[in-house]
Amino acid sequence: MERFLNTTLIKIIEILLILALGVIIIKLLTKIIKRALLQSPIDNSIVGFILSALDLLLYFGLIIMMAYNLGIPLTTFTAILAAVSVAISLAIKDSLSNVANGLIIVSTKPFKIGDHVQIGSVEGKIKNVKLLHTELVSFDNKKIIVPNNIVYNSEIINYSTNPTRRVDLLLTAKYGSDIDKIIKILEEIVYSTEDVLKSPAPVVRFNEQAASALVFKVMVWTQNNDYWKVYFSINERAYRRFMEENIEIPYNQLDVHIKED
Numbered sequence: 001m002e003r004f005l006n007t008t009l010i011k012i013i014e015i016l017l018i019l020a021l022g023v024i025i026i027k028l029l030t031k032i033i034k035r036a037l038l039q040s041p042i043d044n045s046i047v048g049f050i051l052s053a054l055d056l057l058l059y060f061g062l063i064i065m066m067a068y069n070l071g072i073p074l075t076t077f078t079a080i081l082a083a084v085s086v087a088i089s090l091a092i093k094d095s096l097s098n099v100a101n102g103l104i105i106v107s108t109k110p111f112k113i114g115d116h117v118q119i120g121s122v123e124g125k126i127k128n129v130k131l132l133h134t135e136l137v138s139f140d141n142k143k144i145i146v147p148n149n150i151v152y153n154s155e156i157i158n159y160s161t162n163p164t165r166r167v168d169l170l171l172t173a174k175y176g177s178d179i180d181k182i183i184k185i186l187e188e189i190v191y192s193t194e195d196v197l198k199s200p201a202p203v204v205r206f207n208e209q210a211a212s213a214l215v216f217k218v219m220v221w222t223q224n225n226d227y228w229k230v231y232f233s234i235n236e237r238a239y240r241r242f243m244e245e246n247i248e249i250p251y252n253q254l255d256v257h258i259k260e261d
Contacts, residue, residue, distance in 0.1 A: 011069075011070065015066055015069060015070065018066055022062040030051055098131070098147050101152035105129060105152060106129055111158050117157060118157040119146055120154035123139075124142075132148060133146060160224060164221050168218070170207065170215055171217075171238055172213035173213065173214045173242070174247075175214060175250070190204065193234055193237065195233075197222055202218070204217070213250040218234060
């Protein structure tokens with residue numbers, strides 16, 4: 001009995017040592033591989049996916065090593081593993097779908113780390129692409145997790161792909177305002193606004209006669225990184241200039257006429 005207990009105790013210690021050393025080696029190995037991948041020309045969005053898959057394989061190898069040390073024949077272990085794999089695959093078919101779609105995402109590269117994207121109703125910057133999900137960071141610094149199958153099946157808008165973007169603004173004036181004067185003022189504003197590109201040329205047009213206002217459309221091009229800077233600058237300068245020129249900016253209103261019999 002004592003001999004059995006001693007043997008069992010030794011086996012437990014061996015298993016724990018293998019587990020501890022295995023975890024340490026796996027962490028060191030993944031750290032080294034991550035550093036090498038980040039220094040390589042491989043896209044950063046693929047690096048996260050590769051590391052997730054590598055972690056899974058290494059820990060799976062560690063489990064096999066521990067089973068072998070316990071005296072479980074590899075053939076028996078393989079048969080058990082095959083049966084368990086079938087059961088697990090049925091239980092986690094959605095997760096397997098995420099893995100498959102993750103492979104498609106990293107191979108087709110609809111975005112890269114740091115890109116400003118909109119995936120369905122979610123918007124933010126890409127932080128990482130993993131085996132089961134894609135991580136984003138919203139502009140108010142919230143972490144967003146989107147399963148890869150949703151990413152793959154959603155409409156993806158990538159705002160960072162092209163070096164330039166068009167800024168579209170709708171500005172309003174009161175009915176009865178001088179259209180030509182307003183167009184001239186807006187053209188002066190956009191041509192003098194810093195970071196507005198001269199080519200393609202800015203466009204200022206009378207857009208429509210809305211219910212309570214005359215609507216003017218401004219379309220200018222700028223570098224991608226300057227989009228919001230230009231957007232806010234034109235809005236602010238247009239408002240101040242309208243005030244200086246006594247151009248009234250309307251608000252929604254309702255005229256009520258009372259008819260007396």
